[in-house]
Amino acid sequence: MFRLLKILTLILIVFYVAYLTIPPFLYDVDSLREKIPETTAMMNYRLKAAKKRGENLHLYKMYVPMNQISPYLIRAVLIAEDDKFYKHEGFDLEGIKLAISKNLKKRKLKYGGSTITQQLAKNIFLGPRKSIIRKIHEAILTIRIEKRLSKRRILELYLNIAEWGYGVFGAEAASRYYFKKPCLELNPNEAALLAAILPNPLKYSPLTPSNYIRKRAEKILYIMKIRNIISEEYDVSEKEAETDSVTYEMTPVSSTPQDENINGIDQGVDSIPADSQNSLK
Numbered sequence: 001m002f003r004l005l006k007i008l009t010l011i012l013i014v015f016y017v018a019y020l021t022i023p024p025f026l027y028d029v030d031s032l033r034e035k036i037p038e039t040t041a042m043m044n045y046r047l048k049a050a051k052k053r054g055e056n057l058h059l060y061k062m063y064v065p066m067n068q069i070s071p072y073l074i075r076a077v078l079i080a081e082d083d084k085f086y087k088h089e090g091f092d093l094e095g096i097k098l099a100i101s102k103n104l105k106k107r108k109l110k111y112g113g114s115t116i117t118q119q120l121a122k123n124i125f126l127g128p129r130k131s132i133i134r135k136i137h138e139a140i141l142t143i144r145i146e147k148r149l150s151k152r153r154i155l156e157l158y159l160n161i162a163e164w165g166y167g168v169f170g171a172e173a174a175s176r177y178y179f180k181k182p183c184l185e186l187n188p189n190e191a192a193l194l195a196a197i198l199p200n201p202l203k204y205s206p207l208t209p210s211n212y213i214r215k216r217a218e219k220i221l222y223i224m225k226i227r228n229i230i231s232e233e234y235d236v237s238e239k240e241a242e243t244d245s246v247t248y249e250m251t252p253v254s255s256t257p258q259d260e261n262i263n264g265i266d267q268g269v270d271s272i273p274a275d276s277q278n279s280l281k
Helices: 002-021 041-052 071-081 092-106 116-126 132-148 151-161 171-179 190-194 211-226 265-271
Strands: 163-165
Touching: 041 116, 071 116, 071 151, 071 190, 116 132, 116 151, 151 171, 163 171, 171 190, 171 211, 190 211
Parallel strands: none
Antiparallel strands: none
């Protein structure tokens, strides 16, 4: 009898480990090299939630290649969401340690420390529901994405599927929805505001920014200025950008993948060391 219990326990353990590790390997990561899925897990989650409420949600999404996305928005999003994107392999260990420390102080799970690659895995394949199992699946998918896709392609995908409002997905859709212009025409102020609302795009809007969003956008602009990404006309005072009165909380169409620079973006970000004192993290 005891031997039978041991065998059954071992079988249960094997099945549980398989349940934790096998599903992330069933997702087709390789297809992301050349195309974007028509809908993502996050989009489907919003559609189902709207249907339960009796709403008919229309998804506003437009996919464009990287060279049609404002260089200012690309830089602003990197600064706001994952300042070490080009230096890590999917996980920002320092960011995770900082998030854990803040969560312990707050005594609740408020800070995530997720990288852009982790957010991409979650948005495309998993959805927003929080659980230990989902985090394990997210971690495995993050490793797979980093190994199979170039950094440029990961960033291009993220910018095209990120949620920027209720039913609004992708940089091009967000730019047209809020500012009535193609994404490539965004100025630094508009780019900073769009990047600033990413942690909670259902709560905040770049058109009616709260004090928290204004301060967050100002700090993004300040970092862009000291890195020589923008000119003096978008000057933000150092005192204003570094104020301690605001807590900067970070939660943060297909084209052939290539590694060449796009409008100097890749080279520029790689050549600028991430400075923890000048980061929203």
